[in-house]
Every structure is written in C-alpha cells, then in structure tokens.
Amino acid sequence: MSSPPRKRVSGVKLWIGLAVTPVVVVATFLLVLPLIPSWRNAEASALMAASPAPIDGARAYGYLKQLCDLGPRPAGTEVNNRQRQLVSDHFVKYGATVKEQPFRTRHPLTGKRVDMANLVGSWHPEKLQRVVLSAHYDTRPEPDEEVDPVRHKMPFLGANDGASGVALLMELAHHLNDLKCPWGVDLVLFDGEELVYGNNPRQGEYFLGSKEFARRYADQLERGRPRFRYVAGFVLDMVGGTNLALAQEPNSLKLAPDLVREVWGVARQLGAKSFRFTEGREVLDDHLPLNNVGIPTIDxxxxxxxxxxxxxxLPENCSAQSLAEVGRVLSAWLTLPRKTKSKR
Ligand SMILES: [Zn+2]
Incomplete structure (x- = not known):
C-alpha cells in the first residue's frame, strides 16, 4: 500500500543582485508574481478567516469507542450492517438526508456473495456545489501485520483504521446545519475498503466502496445528472491516533495540490501541530478513485x-485531542471565504 517518498518540489526562488535598479526590481516582481503558488493567498486568507466549529473531541472519542464496542466490522458482516444503521440514524438526527449505495462482490476466500453499501449523508442537498468528506467504515478482516501466528488470529478492532474517520464524521454531523459554508456537504462512509487478506500474496481488492461511489458519480455526470458537482473531497484515514502526525501525502499533493496547501495553511493558522509540513509516504487509498472522476480529493x-x-x-491508542484537532481544521476550511464561485 505504499512506496518510498518522492523528492519535494522546491518553491519559487527569487534572487536579486544588489546592484540592480529599483525599476528592474519592480519589473522582475511583476513577472514573478503570477508564479507564486496560490496557496500563499489561501494561507493569507486563512490567517484572517479560519473559524473552527466547536468540535467536541471527547464526544468524538466516545463515538470511536461506541463503534469499537460493536466488535470487528469487516465488509459483509452483520456488525458492519449494524454500524451503518447506527451512523445513518445519527446523520438523520442531525439534519441529513441519507441514501445508501448498495453493491456486491465475491468473498476473496470463500467466493460467496458479499453485500455491501456506502452511506451518504447530505446536508443542504439543494446546493449545487458540494464537498465530500469521507472515511471507510469496514475493518480489515485480520490484523495481518502481526507476524506472530497467535496474534494474527486475534480480533482486529480498527479503532484508528476504520473507527476514527467515522467517529469524526459523526462529530462533524453536529455542526453542519449551523456552519457558514458556501457548499453543501456530504458525509460519506465507504464500505469494502479492505476486504483483503494478507499482503504477499494478497487476496481481495481494495477500495470497492470508493470505486462504486466514483463510478455512480461519473455515470450520472455522463447522463446529465446530478446537477450538482463535487468541488473538493477529503478522505479521513487513521486520524485519531495518539501522537498524531499528518504529513502531506504525495498523491494528494500531485492530484489536488491547492487543497493540501489550503488545509495545511488553515492548520498553521489554528496551531494544529499534528499537521506537518513534510511530505509523507505515498499511499494508495480511497482518494484515488475520486480523483479519477474529477473530484480533487486529498487523503x-x-x-x-x-x-x-x-x-x-485499540481505543487506548487513540485520543480525543487528535480527533478534535482534525475536526477543527476541517470545519474551519469549510468556512473560508471564497472570492470567486467558479474557482471551487
Ligand atoms: Zn487498513
């Protein structure tokens, strides 16, 4: 699921000799101005305008524990269905219109049919420009990074890898009705992100839910529906660990660079120290299918x-503070004032 990091792209560098005249300085500045990355503007506006929602980290952590208390939640299991119903009820309670996207696959080991479903909770469904905030809600069938065969057989609860993203979406749901956001917001739970056994050899296919979501969106665009467009997307994956460190993910930097820089700009303004200004390891994740259908999406x-x-x-290796920090940054990004409607 990863490969070595790439080299960082260096910023625009401007060197001016001491002997040049002021006219040359001004002319050079005017020439270079358009080359200065747009995120600096975004960061400047973030400096004035980032205003996070009152995210309740303890409540988000409570949701994380509640999801883990259900037990392991692999795609196609009864517990996974119960989780989807729980989150669906929660979204409805806080003002969403909820839809499911059912789909199916074959179990990678048994070949039996596995029924799955994405869950889409929409706030302000009438808005034609929308943002998608997503997380996968299925958990890995086994803790297959455990080399000890006894530990390999232990249950995998996915407190961070699974529950953290869902718990944070549940917390964000409390705030979306009141958020001063120019767009409609869809909170999306992807099923079948990792109905996968082992790594080498690997059995199963990643990202079934996000592929289904992207396929439906592209299909509808082709047929002239929906009338709305997604202007930006976020995948939240392992956002609740203690000592959270969020480096900038290379595929996100490549596919949606403005979005990365805006979000990290907001984080800097808010003093959200878990957002690191370094390039992390490249990750194949649910953001790739969304980018493939034209939704600029970051992981x-x-x-x-x-x-x-x-x-x-496990929950004890996750923290309320980590969840709160990511929630504050995302909610603040959603409220950034936008100069032009068409830009995003
Ligand atoms: Zn995983």
Missing amino acids: IIDFDYPYWHKADD
Whole structure:
C-alpha cells in the first residue's frame, strides 16, 4: 500500500543582485508574481478567516469507542450492517438526508456473495456545489501485520483504521446545519475498503466502496445528472491516533495540490501541530478513485501509526485531542471565504 517518498518540489526562488535598479526590481516582481503558488493567498486568507466549529473531541472519542464496542466490522458482516444503521440514524438526527449505495462482490476466500453499501449523508442537498468528506467504515478482516501466528488470529478492532474517520464524521454531523459554508456537504462512509487478506500474496481488492461511489458519480455526470458537482473531497484515514502526525501525502499533493496547501495553511493558522509540513509516504487509498472522476480529493492520513493492521489498534491508542484537532481544521476550511464561485 505504499512506496518510498518522492523528492519535494522546491518553491519559487527569487534572487536579486544588489546592484540592480529599483525599476528592474519592480519589473522582475511583476513577472514573478503570477508564479507564486496560490496557496500563499489561501494561507493569507486563512490567517484572517479560519473559524473552527466547536468540535467536541471527547464526544468524538466516545463515538470511536461506541463503534469499537460493536466488535470487528469487516465488509459483509452483520456488525458492519449494524454500524451503518447506527451512523445513518445519527446523520438523520442531525439534519441529513441519507441514501445508501448498495453493491456486491465475491468473498476473496470463500467466493460467496458479499453485500455491501456506502452511506451518504447530505446536508443542504439543494446546493449545487458540494464537498465530500469521507472515511471507510469496514475493518480489515485480520490484523495481518502481526507476524506472530497467535496474534494474527486475534480480533482486529480498527479503532484508528476504520473507527476514527467515522467517529469524526459523526462529530462533524453536529455542526453542519449551523456552519457558514458556501457548499453543501456530504458525509460519506465507504464500505469494502479492505476486504483483503494478507499482503504477499494478497487476496481481495481494495477500495470497492470508493470505486462504486466514483463510478455512480461519473455515470450520472455522463447522463446529465446530478446537477450538482463535487468541488473538493477529503478522505479521513487513521486520524485519531495518539501522537498524531499528518504529513502531506504525495498523491494528494500531485492530484489536488491547492487543497493540501489550503488545509495545511488553515492548520498553521489554528496551531494544529499534528499537521506537518513534510511530505509523507505515498499511499494508495480511497482518494484515488475520486480523483479519477474529477473530484480533487486529498487523503488526510497518519500512515506511521505504529499499530496499523495490528491487534493493538485499540481505543487506548487513540485520543480525543487528535480527533478534535482534525475536526477543527476541517470545519474551519469549510468556512473560508471564497472570492470567486467558479474557482471551487
Ligand atoms: Zn487498513
């Protein structure tokens, strides 16, 4: 699921000799001005305008524990269905219109039919420009990063890899009716992100839910529906670990660079220290299918979480503070004033 990091792209550098005249200085500045990355403007506006919602980290962490209390939640299981119903009721309670996107696959080991469904909770469904905030809600069937065969057989609860993103979406749901946001917001739970066994060899296919979501969106665009467009997308994956460290993910930087820089600009303004200004490891994740259908989408992920795909991916290795920090940044980004409607 990863490959070595790439080299950072260096910023625009401007060197001016001491002997040049003021006219040359001004002319050079005017020439270079358009080359200065747009995120600096975004960061400047963030400096004035970032205003986070009153995210309740303890409540978000409570949701994380509640989801883990259900037990392991792999795609196609009864517990996974119960989780979807729980979140669906929650979204409706806080003002969403909820839809499901059913789809199916074959189980990678048994070949039996597996029924799955994405969940889409829409706030302000009448708005034609929309943002999608997403997380996968299925958990890995086994903790297959455990080399010890006994630990490999232990249940995998996915407190961070699964529950953290869903819990944060549940917390955000409390705030979306009141948020001063120019767009409609869809909170989306992807099923079948990792109905996968082992890594080498690997059995199963990643990202079934986000592929289904992207396929439906592209299909509808082709047929002239929906009338709305997604202007930006976020994947939240492992955002609740203690000592959270969110480096900028290379595929996100490549596919949706303005979005990365805006969000990290907001984080800097808010003093959200878990957002790191370094390039992290490249991750293949649910953001790729969305980018493939024209939704600029970034992956907010701590891929160095030490309990990734291990039996100790448990609530005690997650923190309310981490969830709150990511929630504050996202809610503030949603409220940034926009100069032009068409830009985003
Ligand atoms: Zn995983």
